[in-house]
Amino acid sequence: MAAIYSLFIVNxxxxxxxxxxxGSAGRMDTNDSLRVASLWHxxxxxxxxxxxxxxxxxxxxxxxxxFDLHCFQSLTGTKFFVVCEPGTQQMEGxxxxxxxxxxxxxxxxxxxxMEMPIRCELxxxxxxxxxxxIVLRCWGDECTLNFVFCSFFPPVH
Amino acid sequence: xxxxxxxxxxxxxxxxxLSKGKQEVSxxxxxxxxxxxxxYNQTQVDNIAxxxxxxxxxxxxVGARVLELLCHRDKGNRRETRLLGILSFVHSTVxxxxxxxxxxxxxxxxxxxxxxxxxxxxLLVNRFISIPKDMGTFNxxxxxxxxxxxxxxxAGFPAVVTAHFVPMEGQQRPRxxxxxxxxxxxxxxxxxxx
Numbered sequence: 001m002a003a004i005y006s007l008f009i010v011n012x013x014x015x016x017x018x019x020x021x022x023g024s025a026g027r028m029d030t031n032d033s034l035r036v037a038s039l040w041h042x043x044x045x046x047x048x049x050x051x052x053x054x055x056x057x058x059x060x061x062x063x064x065x066x067f068d069l070h071c072f073q074s075l076t077g078t079k080f081f082v083v084c085e086p087g088t089q090q091m092e093g094x095x096x097x098x099x100x101x102x103x104x105x106x107x108x109x110x111x112x113x114m115e116m117p118i119r120c121e122l123x124x125x126x127x128x129x130x131x132x133x134i135v136l137r138c139w140g141d142e143c144t145l146n147f148v149f150c151s152f153f154p155p156v157h
Numbered sequence: 158x159x160x161x162x163x164x165x166x167x168x169x170x171x172x173x174x175l176s177k178g179k180q181e182v183s184x185x186x187x188x189x190x191x192x193x194x195x196x197y198n199q200t201q202v203d204n205i206a207x208x209x210x211x212x213x214x215x216x217x218x219v220g221a222r223v224l225e226l227l228c229h230r231d232k233g234n235r236r237e238t239r240l241l242g243i244l245s246f247v248h249s250t251v252x253x254x255x256x257x258x259x260x261x262x263x264x265x266x267x268x269x270x271x272x273x274x275x276x277x278x279x280l281l282v283n284r285f286i287s288i289p290k291d292m293g294t295f296n297x298x299x300x301x302x303x304x305x306x307x308x309x310x311x312a313g314f315p316a317v318v319t320a321h322f323v324p325m326e327g328q329q330r331p332r333x334x335x336x337x338x339x340x341x342x343x344x345x346x347x348x349x350x351x
Binding site: 121 | 185188189191192193194195196199285286287288289292297330
């Protein structure tokens with residue numbers, strides 16, 4: 001069994017514009033989620049500069065002991081990333097799917113202001129469904145959340 | 158050459174049937190264009206009622222043209238003169254040309270004699286639109302209401318047409334109802350015709 005813990009959408013200047021949790025345990029408060037988003041944004045930018053390969057577009061996958069972080073960056077610099085259980089498959093497809101939903105329900109909505117937090121009901125409600133479906137299809141059941149975000153920042157000894 | 162001989166030759170250009178036109182338009186292109194239309198109008202107004210009115214006016218122009226075109230293309234330059242005739246014309250013919258399907262339902266208002274409703278589970282113009290909470294009951298279907306008003310008005314059935322969200326049980330999204338309230342003279346004429 002595998003599950004998705006949370007989904008982030010970050011605008012091109014590193015601000016968190018959409019955040020959603022899937023599950024009950026290991027919740028993050030608003031400040032933490034904003035911090036994670038801007039931290040990831042900076043790490044992503046640094047990784048582009050440090051990468052030995054030419055034309056690197058930044059980190060796509062971060063594997064940790066307790067979670068995987070898959071990231072997709074659109075051509076305009078908006079980043080989509082999901083935090084999921086280690087070893088979860090098909091996350092690239094899921095991120096592309098979310099990107100598609102974003103272009104439909106956010107960018108085609110006349111009341112959305114670019115780079116601002118997403119409050120589009122339609123995206124929020126459709127986001128809820130596809131996930132469940134994808135998770136169910138792949139693993140038969142959704143597992144409970146057991147995700148401790150602190151492991152992102154290992155304690156210093 | 159392939160296809161030669163299949164095309165009927167018309168000596169007179171006026172005898173040629175009017176082309177059906179391209180039946181399909183990119184939904185994305187339309188959605189972006191409509192979104193821009195709403196955004197532009199939003200910059201021109203101070204309140205929501207005004208925005209609704211402007212969208213309706215934009216639709217009115219479309220409706221007037223659609224009636225002209227469809228009467229010429231489908232009905233041999235005749236138009237409906239009876240109330241139910243024109244309503245079903247809007248509900249089926251107009252809807253099919255504009256949205257590729259007939260409207261979900263056409264009903265008569267229960268409370269008032271002069272009210273009719275066209276309901277649509279998911280109106281094409283509202284497909285990708287989420288209304289912010291602070292805009293209250295605003296509905297971008299005002300544009301479609303304008304189209305309906307344009308068709309009815311040009312056909313000689315002046316009416317007040319408005320778009321409303323109606324919540325549906327067991328459905329996340331409300332459906333859109335286009336409410337048509339005919340002018341008194343229309344009903345009087347209808348009664349006279351029997």
